[in-house]
Amino acid sequence: MTFFDREAELDALEAAYASQEAEYFVVYGRRRIGKTALLKEFCTDRPHIYYLAAQESEQRQREKFVEQIAAHVDERPPRITDWEDALAYLSEVLADERLIVVIDEFPYLMEENDSLPSYLQAFIDEQLSETDSMLVLCGSSVSTMESEVLGHESPLYGRRTGQIDLQPFSFQDARDVITYGFEDAVRSFSVTGGTAMYLTQFDYSQSVAENIQQQILSSTAMLYNEPEFLLRTELRSPARYLSILEAIATGHTTPNEIAGATGVGSGPLSKYLQTLRRLRLISRETPVTASAKQSKRSRYIVADEFLRFWFRFVEPNRSSIEEAPEIVYEGTIEPRLPDYVSSTFEDICEEAIWEAIRQGEVDPYSDLGRWWYGGQEIDIVGLAPSDDRILFGECKWTTEPVGYGLVNSLTEKATDVRWGPSDRTERFALFSRSGFVDGLAEDVDENWLLFGPDELDQLM
Template identity: 75%
Template sequence: MTFYDRSDELESLQTAFSAPGHAFYVVYGRRRVGKTALLKEFCVDRPHLYYLSAQEAEHRQREKFVEQVADSFDDRVPQIDGWDDAFDYLSDKLTVEDRIVVIDEFPYLIEENDSLPSYIQAFVDEQLRDTDSMLVLCGSSVSTMESEVLGHESPLYGRRTGQIDLQPFSFQEARAVISYDIADAIRSYSVTGGTPMYLTLFDYGQSLAKNIQTHVLSPTAILYNEPEFLLRTELRSPARYLSILEAVALGHTTPNEISGATGIDSGPLSKYLQTLRQLRLLDRSVPVTASGKKSKRSRYRVADEFLRFWFRYVEPNRSSIEEAPSVVFDGTIEPDLPMHVATTFEDICEEAVWELIRRGNLAPYSDVGRWWYGEEEIDIVGLAPTDDRILLAECKWTSDPIDHGLAADLRAKADSVRWGPNDRTEQFTLFSKSGFVDGLADDLDDNWSLFDLDDLNQII
C-alpha cells in the first residue's frame, strides 16, 4: 500500500533517532489513523525491533516480546520469569547494537499488568539512557496513553524525549489520495474523512456513488460495521454511545437536544459525552468569541466525517440497506448528500482561511472558528485582538451562485457579533461552490474576498 504524507512526523522521528544519545517517543491517536503505517515506514532500512501487543494473558505477551527480541538479534530465546528480566535481556542486546524498539498497542500490555510503566521507567532511567537506541510506545487508546504514559501521575512522566499525537489527514493532506476533481473530492472527503484506511479503500477511478455502495452500503464491506467495531473495542456496553452519536449526526447538537433524542438524563449524559470526547468521537465547540470552559452555549458534533456519514445514513437505514442498498442510496442518501457535504465544506473553507493567513493573502488572526448566538450564525469568524480586527465569512455549498442578498446578510449579521471596539476593522470573505453572480465582485469594496471552487483548489 502506498504511504502518504506524514513528512513532518517522519522527520521528527528520524531526527530523534539520528541525534546522539537515547530517544523515547510516544505515538498515539485514534484507531485507523495510520500510527502503525507511520512507524513501519520510519523503520524501513533502519535496525529495528517491532513488537505488536495483543489482548492475551500477560505471560504470553511477555513470551512473545522476548521471542521478538531474540529474533531481532538472531539469538536463542532465553528463559524469562518477569518483565524486569525481559527488559534486562533487551538492555543486554542494545549494548551490542543500537535499535529502534517499537512496542505497538501498548495499552494491551497495561490491561494485563498496570505496573508496566514502572518497569519501562526503570529501563529508560537505568539502561536505555546509556545507548543510542530509541524506544517508541504506541497506542490507540488515547485516554490510556494520556494517563498511563504521558500523565503527571505516570511513572513515565518527564521521561519522553518527544511525542506525536497523530491526527487524521486534513482535506489538504487527503488531496494527495483523492484524485477526483475539486467538487467530487470535497464530496468524497465528506464520506471518508481524513482517516487513511478509509481514504485508501475508495477506488477513485470509480464514481463516488459506486464507492459508497461498494465500500459503505454493502453488508460484506469493512466500513459497513466499522463504527460498531470501533466502539466495541473501546467500550463494554456501546449501545448508549451509539444512540448519542446517531442523535448528534442527525442534528441534535446541544446537551438538551441530545437528552431529548436519546432519553438519557442530563446527569449520566454528561459522562457519556465526556467519554466520547476522550475517544475523539465527539467534539465540543463554543462560539469563537466565548470562553471554551465557561460557556454554556456548547454544541457537539461527530468528530469524524465517515462516522457522521454512517450515523446519518447507514445506522437509521440498516434494514433497508440489507434488502436494497441501491434504493437507499438513490432515494435517501443522494438527495440529502448536499446537506451533509455543506458542513464538510465549511471545515474545508476554514482550512483555506488558515492557509491564506500562512501565505499572507489574508491578514493574521489568532482565533478562527464558528460563531452563533440565538438564531444568528456565521460559518467562520476570525479574531485578531491585538489589531481589533475581525473576519466574517460564509461558505455556501449550493447549486446557485452567491448574490448581493447574501453579501448584505453577512454584513448585517456582523453587527450581532459583540467583540472588540466599535471602530474595529471588519473584513469579509465568501466561499461558494457555484461562484458568484455577475457584478458582485465589482460592487464590493476592498474589505471583501471571494473564492469559488477553482480558487479553493489553488489554495489547498
C-alpha cells in the same frame, strides 16, 4: 497500503534517530489514524524490533515480546518470569547493536500489568540511556497514553525525548490521496474524512457514488460495520454510545436535545459525552467569541466525517440497506448529500483561511470558528484581538452562484456579533462551490474576499 504524506512526523522521528543518542519517543492517536503505518515506514531499512501487543494474558504478552527480540538476534528465546527479566534481555541485545524498538498498542500491556511503566522507567534510566538506541511506545487509547504514559503521575513522566499526537489528515493533505477534481474531492472527504484507513478504502478511479455503495453500503465491506467494531473495541457496553452518536449526527447537538432523542438522563449523559470526547469521537463547540470553559451555548458534533456519514445515513437505514442498497443510496442518501456536504465544506473553507494566512494572502487571525446566538449563525468568524480586527465568512455549497443577497445578509448579521470596540476593523469573506454572479467581485470593496472553486482548489 500505500504510505501517504506524514512528512513532518517522519522528519521528527528521523531527527531523533539521527541524534546518535538514546531516544524515548511516544506516538499516539485514534484508531485507524495511521500510527502503525507511520512507524513501519520509519523503521524501513533501519535495524528494528517491532512488537504489536494484543489483548492476551500477561505471560503470553511477555513471551511474544521476548520471542520478537530472540528472532531478531536469531537465537532461542530465554526463559523469563517477569517484565524486569524481559527488559534485561532487551538491554543485552541493545548493548551490542543500535536498534529502534517499537512497542505498539502499549495500553494492552498495561491492562494486564499497570506496573509496567515503572519497569520501563528503570529500563530507560539505567539501560537505554547507556545506548544510542530508540524506544517508541505507541497506543490508540488516547486517554491511557496521555495519563499513564505522558501524565504527571506516570513514572515515565519527563523522560520522553519527543512525542507525536497523530491527527487525521486535513483536506489539503488528503488531496494527495483523493485524486478527484475539487468538487468531488470535497464530497469524498465529507464521507471518509481524514482518517487514513477510511481514505484508502476508496477507489478514486470510480465515482463517489460507486465508492459509497461498494465500500460502505455493501454488507461485506470493511466500512459497513466499522463504527460498531470501533466502539466495541473501546467500550464494554457500546449501545448507549451508538444511540448518542446517532442523535448528534442527525442534528441533536445540545445536551437537552441529545437527552430527548436518546432517553438518557442529564447526569449519565454527561459521563457518556465525556467518554466520547476522550475517545475523540465527538467534540464540543462554543461560539468563537465566547469562553470555551464558561459558555453555556455549547453544542456537540461528531468529530469524524465518516462516523458522521455512517450515523446519518447507514445506521438508521440498516434494514433497507441489507435488502436494497442501491435504492437507499438513490432515494435517501443522494438527495440529502448536498446538505450533508455543506457542513464539511465549511470546515474546508476555514482550513483555506488558515492556509491563506500562512501564504500571506489574508491578514492573520488568532482564532477562527463558528458563531451563533439565538437564531443567527455565521459560518466563520475570525478574531484578531491585538488589532481589533474581525472577519466574517459565509460558505455556500449550492448549485447557484452566490449573489448580492448573501453580501447584504452577512453585513447585517455582523452587527449582531458583540466583540471588540465599536470602531473595530471588519473584513468579509464569501466561499462558493458555484462561483459568484457577474459583477459581484467588482462591486464589493477591498474589505471583501471571494473564493470560488478555482481559487479554493489553487489555494489548497
